[in-house]
Amino acid sequence: MASQMSGFVPSEPGQSGTGDPGAGGEPRGVYIHFPYCLQKCPYCDFVSYATERAEVPHERYADAVIAEMEQRRNELVGKRVASVFFGGGTPSLWKAEELGRVLHHLRQMACFEANVEITAEANPSSLDEAKARSLKGVGVNRLSIGVQGLRRERLEFLGRLHDETGGLHAVKEALASGMERVSADVIYGVAGGAAQTVEDAASEVSRVVDTGITHVSAYALTIEPSTVFGELARKNALPMLAEDQLADMFLAVRDALETRGFVHYEVSNYARAGHESRHNLGYWRGLDYVGLGCAAYGTVSTGDGNARRYRNKTDPEKYIRAALTGPSTEGHAEALTAETRLRERIMLGLRLAEGLDLSAAADALGVPAWTNERRRAADKLVRKGWLSISAGRLSVPPKAWLFADGTAAELF
Ligand code: SF4
Structure with a gap:
């Protein structure tokens, strides 16, 4: 649910964050x-x-x-x-x-x-x-x-x-x-x-x-x-x-x-x-998000391309008690490897008209973009007209959008 905005300000001057435009990392x-x-x-x-x-x-x-x-x-x-x-x-x-x-x-x-x-x-x-x-x-x-x-x-x-x-x-x-x-x-x-x-x-x-x-x-x-x-x-x-x-x-x-x-x-x-x-x-572009509240999911990078995904307790009363008394609101958590995250980037990126720069996404995660299998699958999808590759960006042509999830799965 991200903007590529430049510059940010603390919302409450003197209270929130550092106010340093170089601080805070990725949005x-x-x-x-x-x-x-x-x-x-x-x-x-x-x-x-x-x-x-x-x-x-x-x-x-x-x-x-x-x-x-x-x-x-x-x-x-x-x-x-x-x-x-x-x-x-x-x-x-x-x-x-x-x-x-x-x-x-x-x-x-x-x-x-x-x-x-x-x-x-x-x-x-x-x-x-x-x-x-x-x-x-x-x-x-x-x-x-x-x-x-x-x-x-x-x-x-x-x-x-x-x-x-x-x-x-x-x-x-x-x-x-x-x-x-x-x-x-x-x-x-x-x-x-x-x-x-x-x-x-x-x-x-x-x-x-x-x-x-x-x-x-x-x-x-x-x-x-x-x-x-x-x-x-x-x-x-x-x-x-x-x-x-x-x-x-x-x-x-x-x-x-x-x-x-x-x-x-x-x-x-x-x-x-x-x-x-x-x-x-x-x-859809793979930014981190912090989830708060009953049943919320969050995914936060942990370095080296890996991330931690958690889900909070799904029963409101159990969630409220855990939040108020600690130690944790989470009902479940798992580590996501860089490979898993790249597959998610493909799945979500191909839902967008702008598509996905696969090499840039893979570089950012520190994993190879083009395995032999993925290259073969992509060639086949391009021949069928279900995938376009232009200037390194992969996208699904509008006429094939209804099958975008299936197309992405072929590239796993
Ligand atoms: S049950 Fe609530 S959350 Fe679910 S669709 Fe209806 S209004 Fe929306």
């Missing part, structure tokens, strides 16, 4: 997970728990995340931060002052770049203009809103709490608040409720961007095994679209957005120039 992202939602959507495999509005532990959860920051001082103090992303779950459910308290503590510890991107995910059922203004007031400069669809039957099928007007209303409220940047998530390829046509998919995404937002994430509905939809699919009880219908929708959505001046910069992401998600670009 990194910080991801903060908020695991509560008002309802569990049947397709969702994120760590999120349906919680009554009144039951959300606003202050305790903020205390826990702040306590975890203290446990992770080595990964934060004086480090350059290019982006912060509050994801979930539904971070817009969190009291803005508590989210702001977490952000303030982070600002004091780390060196925020001058144009740091600070995103909060929001759902239409917990976002209005006043909430957006409060989030802006505590430093959030980008909202990512889960619109998902504009047809009541399909939203019901997806288990969403808002109706056909709710998504666009939330986007307009966010824009009215003066929020610097607004993005929306849209799901296409929905066969249940009222089966979606190719024209529906293109028209819905067009209506969403015609509000004036500058970024949209358009995802095909995927069926994850551990979800309610996964269970229904195993019983052949879930309406699904055929692969070729999904491919047609992908292309129709792409055409509609490109006609409106959006750049298709990642398989599922479109932006007006300069409005790409810096946080997600950081993931």
Whole structure:
């Protein structure tokens, strides 16, 4: 979820970092997970728990995340931060002052770049203009809103709490608040409720961007095994679209957005120039990120091309207790070798229109770029038209983007 920004400043003069533009190393992202939602959507495999509005532990959860920051001082103090992303779950459910308290503590510890991107995910059922203004007031400069669809039957099928007007209303409220940047998530390829046509998919995404937002994430509905939809699919009880219908929708959505001046910069992401998600670009370009909060993942370089990946406890109460009393919030951790990291760079880099400079990535990690096997696989993919190599950059041509993950796997 990174900007290649130059220069950074301590966000709280005299308090955060050193203020030395040469300090802090490579920029990194910080991801903060908020695991509560008002309802569990049947397709969702994120760590999120349906919680009554009144039951959300606003202050305790903020205390826990702040306590975890203290446990992770080595990964934060004086480090350059290019982006912060509050994801979930539904971070817009969190009291803005508590989210702001977490952000303030982070600002004091780390060196925020001058144009740091600070995103909060929001759902239409917990976002209005006043909430957006409060989030802006505590430093959030980008909202990512889960619109998902504009047809009541399909939203019901997806288990969403808002109706056909709710998504666009939330986007307009966010824009009215003066929020610097607004993005929306849209799901296409929905066969249940009222089966979606190719024209529906293109028209819905067009209506969403015609509000004036500058970024949209358009995802095909995927069926994850551990979800309610996964269970229904195993019983052949879930309406699904055929692969070729999904491919047609992908292309129709792409055409509609490109006609409106959006750049298709990642398989599922479109932006007006300069409005790409810096946080997600950081993931796709292989930057380190520190994860905070229940169930958050983090990946931090440990030298010689290696890294450490961890995941925090996935039960909110266990996470909160571990954060407040120590010694560690982690439920799992593993070492990543430079070879593994290069394979991840290939997998993620080939999802981007800009592709990946394989030699530069390999050099940075201290491993060879071109094994004989990888060279043979690349030649074959180029002959099939599934891979382009230009000036050392590997990329997947747009017509083959639907198969980008398979193409990357051939290069492992
Ligand atoms: S609102 Fe988002 S995070 Fe929460 S259950 Fe639905 S899809 Fe998952």
